[in-house]
Amino acid sequence: MKKTLMIYYSFDGNTACAADFLSQYPDIDAERLTVEKEPPRKGIGKILLGGKSALMKDDPGLRPLEKDPADYENVILGFPVWANTYPPAIGAFLKKYPLKSKNIFIVACSGSGNAMKATDNARKATPGCMHKGAVSLTEPLKNKEAAFSKLRELAEEIEKA
Template identity: 40%
Template sequence: MKTLIVYYSHEGNTDFVAKKIADKIGADTLRLVPVKKYPEKGFAKFFWGGKSAVMAETPELEPYSVDLDSYEQIVFGFPVWASNITPPLRTFVKENPSIKEKRIAAFACQSGAGAEKAFGKLKESIGIDSLAATLILIDPKDKPSDDNDRKIEEFCKEIKEW
């Protein structure tokens, strides 16, 4: 099954995981990049990122090119912001309504909690009832662990077994 990993990464954790998964299952990747960057440090990072997520904003993305018709499965990856998906992901979903016909899986990177709620928001924004597989990791790039490696391995098995 041809798989595309669509992701947004702010601090590199999601990028780290997306590349690991892509290598393990032979998937293509599409990194979403907002035209206007989010602050990377201090209070502004949490304030603007959280506000943007809670307000369900859809920022303009740098141009991307992908033939979604050639993929049967899409894996979304994102950092959790205020128990929500990141706004660049919301923009992609809004711009590509046909993805709800695909098999959808998702992984989330977080420092605290909120991924389960974020998966709910993702399903709601796509218009689907369930995700084929989910994965939640705590700071995987900054805090590597055998447990994270095991979870990634299990997730890859789940999304390959369809």
């Protein structure tokens, strides 16, 4: 059994890129969250409806997971920032799998590079956990080296946790 599970959601592949990088480490597993309901892929509705769904904490219809977070000591939550917060898939995951007494790490991807509020909100949504390192990545698919260097540091911190 590995020690760390990265639970992540990715709409456009950026968070998935971070998860792929981290899952190269021998002690890190990763599972991508998938949901029934997502915003349109393109156009103004993508940002507007996606942002609204995050703010309203809509239920996206989380599909069952393969891995059980209870089996791991450390959980990395990976997500894109939507309307300055975490997307509905993460909210639905935390509702279904309340994480107690875990070390929580956060990987937040955004367009602006500002993931402070989203990170804060994710920490508030995981009470009773130990909140450890968080990284904010700006569009990692376009800025791979910058993202990978932050993720390497995070992986070192996770190894010591």
